[in-house]
Amino acid sequence: MEAELSVQMDNQARIVKALANFKKSPKPRITEMYCQTRLENDYMKNDIYDVTEETYIEYKTLLKTSLQMFVKESDRWSDAREKSVPETSNKESFKLPKIVIPNFSGKYTEWITFRDLFMSLIHNNPKLDNVQKMHYLKSSLSGEAEQLLRQIPISEANYERCWSQLKTRYNNKRYLSHFILKRLLSQRNIVVESANALKELIDTTNDCLSGLTNLGIDTANWDIIIIHILCL
Structure with missing residues (x-):
């Protein structure tokens, strides 16, 4: 050349x-x-x-x-490499604290919170198989609830059975409303007026009303009844 x-x-x-x-x-x-x-x-x-x-x-x-x-061939290889590497967003750089499923001991007043969290994090999680869900379920129980499922071994087929048994026992609207109303009506009378005592009374009352609302019970017009009960 x-x-x-x-x-x-x-x-x-x-x-x-x-x-x-x-x-x-x-x-x-x-x-x-x-x-x-x-x-x-x-x-x-x-x-x-x-x-x-x-x-x-x-x-x-x-x-x-x-x-x-x-x-063009080089560009295609470059695009392929970029697609193979997962994108890192600003959201991924901020790690939220780990959500811990509360332990359920069999108290009806604890059931709704436990049920909603467990269903959100475990029961409806498509990344977990039934064996893993069963493990999480049994490790989150204690007391009466743990005794209810104690004799059932961890297996793929037993998860739906165990979850159904818990719902049958504790997902009972009549029993749940009974325990919530019992808590609402059994609050101690305020002997000596104080900010802390009033705060505890208001917080417990609001918590009970929220629990009833979560069960589908309409408490929107209960104001006059609640005021009467608290003033006794």
Whole structure:
């Protein structure tokens, strides 16, 4: 390739020199015969320049087209690598504290909180199979609730059975409302007025009313009844 380039450079120099000489020729010298003689040069006669230029353009275009194919292939590989790497968002850099499922001992007043959290984190989690769900369930129970399922081994088939037994025992609207009302009505009378005693009375009352509302019991118009009970 270097030899061919050297030849091309030499030809270029010859053409540049020929052009300069022609421009410097005196007018009397530039005759029809003189011009014809110069055109009879093989380089001019065979249009070597035009042919070379066309060949050069075709060759350069072909090289650029081929190079573009390599560039596109490189881009595809780059895109594939980017897609294979999981995106990291700003949200992922902020880690929320781990949510711990509260232990359920069998108290009806604890059931709703335990049920809702367990269903959200474990029961409805598609990433967990029934064996894992069964393990989480039994490890979250104590007292009466643990005794209810103690003899049932951890297995794929037993999870739905265990969860159904817990719901049958504790997901009882009548019993749950009974225990909530019992807590509401059994609050101690305030003997000595204090900010802490009033706060405890209000908090317990609101908690009981929220529990009843969660069971589907409408307490929106209970204000006059609640005020009467608390003032006794």
